[in-house]
């Protein structure tokens with residue numbers, strides 16, 4: 496390892512959602528008594544410093560004292576294209592790149608462009624909460640179709656159930672690939688079946704691939720748009736460097752729209768809302784990581800993998816608790832159904848006895864009841880501390 500992921504940074508009082516804002520969110524709901532001393536291992540950002548190349552690139556941009564209107568350079572677009580070619584064998588055309596401030600607002604733009612209020616939007620639950628909050632906010636009807644659970648506790652698609660929903664007039668389906676929570680890397684066969692189903696029922700497929708880069712040994716993320724048959728589907732992908740390199744605060748995402756008809760409509764809608772491309776600092780930072788971030792990412796994945804080894808070894812010793820080993824993402828899904836504790840009891844114990852903030856499973860829909868999500872993108876010392884606190888909570 497050449498990068499020191501053990502370094503601990505004080506993030507309190509930095510306007511950090513994870514470290515400063517969780518108090519408001521959890522205090523009210525769970526009656527947290529000592530919020531200042533709770534260890535936050537919830538929302539999906541890392542406690543690691545970003546790659547040095549980001550800081551260098553932004554500093555260099557800061558050397559010029561004018562921040563007038565800017566645009567995304569061809570060099571930046573090429574860095575993005577080369578990254579996806581190199582890491583994912585995905586040849587994205589330059590024209591297909593539509594820039595956005597985030598994957599969540601990008602999904603909103605896509606839904607707003609291609610569906611109407613009252614239309615049905617289908618999602619596979621449990622899933623990342625904006626998948627239901629965004630369509631609901633846009634007055635679309637959300638159709639939740641639960642994923643099935645395999646023997647290993649890993650989620651898989653129940654295509655019969657999904658087809659039943661599609662038959663009833665679904666307009667759009669939001670895919671999470673890799674899946675959050677659970678960290679499932681979907682197989683090519685699964686993606687192929689999903690694409691065929693979308694074609695059969697003329698469903699728009701929105702493929703959120705924000706977690707694509709953080710995949711552990713033995714698994715391979717397959718970009719949905721590279722799967723056989725995808726060119727026949729109504730499909731767009733949403734990608735971003737923000738989970739990969741811990742850049743959420745810079746706000747940068749991309750809608751990939753290869754289909755010209757879809758792309759034109761998306762551009763029209765972006766223009767109608769005056770949505771701009773990335774800001775100058777985000778563009779500088781993102782170009783740098785896509786050109787020079789490979790080593791940092793490879794080492795970060797190895798580091799987090801070891802964090803997960805430790806968590807799995809320790810928590811699996813607790814009666815009724817089972818760590819579900821993710822194929823991808825630094826977010827670990829923990830099954831505690833065997834403890835018999837209700838979610839309220841579990842959250843109360845974690846927050847007040849253990850002083851540990853994890854995500855409660857029902858945040859990801861009712862299908863997540865009995866699970867917790869824990870963020871392991873942090874120094875090993877923090878993981879150890881988190882494990883101690885988890886054990887204390889359950890004593």
Ligand SMILES: Cc1ncc(COP(=O)(O)O)c(C=O)c1O
Pocket residue numbers: 539596597598599600623671675703705706735737743747748
């Ligand atoms: C599946 C998924 N999509 C999107 C996001 C957030 O995207 P953004 O911050 O670009 O809006 C997250 C964050 O955790 C996520 O897990």
